[in-house]
Structure formats: C-alpha cells, structure tokens
Amino acid sequence: MRIPAWIRATSLVGSAVLALTACTADIQPRVAAPGPPAAIECGTLTLAVNPWVGYEANVAVISYLAKNQLNCTVVEKDLSEEESWKLLAAGEIDAILENWGHDDLKKQYIDDERVAVEHGLTGNKGIIGWYVPPWLAERYPGITDWRKLNDYTFLFRTPRSGGRGELLGGDPTYVTNDKALIRNLKLNYTVTFTGSEDKLIEAFRTAEEERRAVIGYFYAPQWFLSEVDLVHIRLPEYTPGCDADPAKVACDYQPYDLDKIANREFAESGSPAADLIKNFQWTNADQNTVARYIRQDKMSRDEAAKRWLDANPDVWRSWLPAT
Structure with a gap:
C-alpha cells in the first residue's frame, strides 16, 4: 500500500525529534548521588x-x-x-x-x-565531709560521732585556733559549709585553710605517720584514700533542701x-x-x-x-x- 506523503513527512519529523531527544539525554550532566556529610574538624x-x-x-x-x-x-x-x-x-x-x-x-x-x-x-x-586519720578513730571511737566532737576539742587546739579545735580546709576557693556547720551545730572549732589540696593531704599523712590529732575537710574520689584510709565523721543526715540556705546549714554534705x-x-x-x-x-x-x-x-x-x-x-x- 502506498503511504501518503504527509504521513511519511510526519514520520520523518518524529524520528528526527526522537533521535535529537536521545542525543540530548546522553549529554545531560550526571548528578552524583548524595554522600555522607563532611566530618567537622575539632579545631x-x-x-x-x-x-x-x-x-x-x-x-x-x-x-x-x-x-x-x-x-x-x-x-x-x-x-x-x-x-x-x-x-x-x-x-x-x-x-x-x-x-x-x-x-x-x-x-x-x-x-x-x-x-x-x-x-x-x-x-x-562524690562524697564530701569531715575526716580524721585512722589511728585517731581507733584510739577515740567516740570521735566519729559529731555530737561528741566538743568533748575532743582539746586534741585539736593549735597556736592558730584561739583555744578552739582546729578544723583544716584545703584550697580556700573550694565551696564548703564548714563555718556554717560549726556555728549551727554549736561546735567549739574554727576553720584554718591549708591553702591547697596537696598541703591538706600532707597534713593528714603526717598525722597518721606521727600519731597527731587532725580533723579536716576531705572528699572522695581521692587517690590518697588508698594510701591512708581516712575515717568519715557522720554529721546530721543530709536531706534534700537542708543546705538551701548556706547560712543555716546544719546537715552533712550532699552526696x-x-x-x-x-x-x-x-x-x-x-x-x-x-x-x-x-x-x-x-x-x-x-x-x-x-x-x-x-x-x-x-x-x-x-x-x-x-x-x-x-x-x-x-x-x-x-x-x-x-x-
């Protein structure tokens, strides 16, 4: 059968368009698949x-x-x-x-x-509190009861303490309740800062070695406790909010x-x-x-x-x- 000319022309144009489309498709830029985001440098x-x-x-x-x-x-x-x-x-x-x-x-x-x-x-x-060297707790068992601390004031008097017992602190920038505790528990003690953690450790070490009486602020974790197993004095039990007013604190430190x-x-x-x-x-x-x-x-x-x-x-x- 003879195909009319207009049909042949339409077919030729269609073929040309298809060919051109195919060629154009071949030269389109290829977009890479997204990869993982670049790692952020630490700086x-x-x-x-x-x-x-x-x-x-x-x-x-x-x-x-x-x-x-x-x-x-x-x-x-x-x-x-x-x-x-x-x-x-x-x-x-x-x-x-x-x-x-x-x-x-x-x-x-x-x-x-x-x-x-x-x-x-x-x-x-973290456990903060008052501690004494082991030899002292063994010699005077009642010393670990805060209610009896005034009975042992004589052990801790020094030229710096003005007739009271001396309770040692470490670095003066540490946040402590010690002065308020002494006042509010009506204890006959005063706080003296050694100046640093190292000096506080040395005071406890010397006290144990030379059987001297020392009481002071200390805490765990602290490697020194594996050398000298200081004895923790239990103050009135901590309860949430008991230390809310720093001036009125009369309880042990929060764990x-x-x-x-x-x-x-x-x-x-x-x-x-x-x-x-x-x-x-x-x-x-x-x-x-x-x-x-x-x-x-x-x-x-x-x-x-x-x-x-x-x-x-x-x-x-x-x-x-x-x-």
Missing part, C-alpha cells in the same frame, strides 16, 4: 582545670584523646570553680569536666540564661553524682570533642589511678593518661565519636 578545645588532682585526671585523659584521636588543639586554663562557670558562660571555656553540684549556678546559666548545658555524668560518686557542664554553643556544634566529653564516663577507682600517677608517681598528665589508656582500651574506645 581548638578549651578546658577548665579546677584545683584538685581528681579533676586533673579527667583533664589528662580527655586532653590526650582529643589530641591523639581527634586531632584537636587543646588549651587548658587553671581556674577556680566560680571562674570556670563565668568563662564558660562567656564562651571562653568549652567544658567543665567535673562539677560538684552548684545548683545556683545551674539555675543561672542553664535554666535562666541558657548559655550552658548539663553534658552527662562522669560516673564518679553527688558528678557531672560535666558544656557551653551550649559548643555542645550543639557537632564537634567531635563535644561527643567525646559527653560520652566520657569512668569509676572512682579509674580516676584515683590516674590521679596517683600524677601526684604520687610524678608523671606528666600526658604520661599518666597514656599509661591508663593503654591498659583500658575497652573503656575509652566507647567514648570516641561514632564517625
């Missing part, structure tokens, strides 16, 4: 270092891992607790690695100003689940260092081991951290970011 991590060796132990391991596993540049700043919170709120500090309570500061900077966040527990259990605090912007930045700090958890025994390396064995923080990390890979590998 600079700035950490507060508070003045007790347990805190230094936390800094040691976090700093070492940040530098050697995440390629961070780490800056460490020696600060008191109050200074740490202020600089963290101002964005000059990224994280506080061991926080003991501070509900007032949490309300100000986390709840009200919203410039800081709670960034996970450290795994450490703490220690936590970490981060600058909000840092915490939400996606930085691998923020993930490392949030994931970081260990035990009192872990911290005491690293602290002992630093103070007793005179290792640098990096040396102490490496020794512990080499021995505990199953613990710290879970702290690293998943990426």
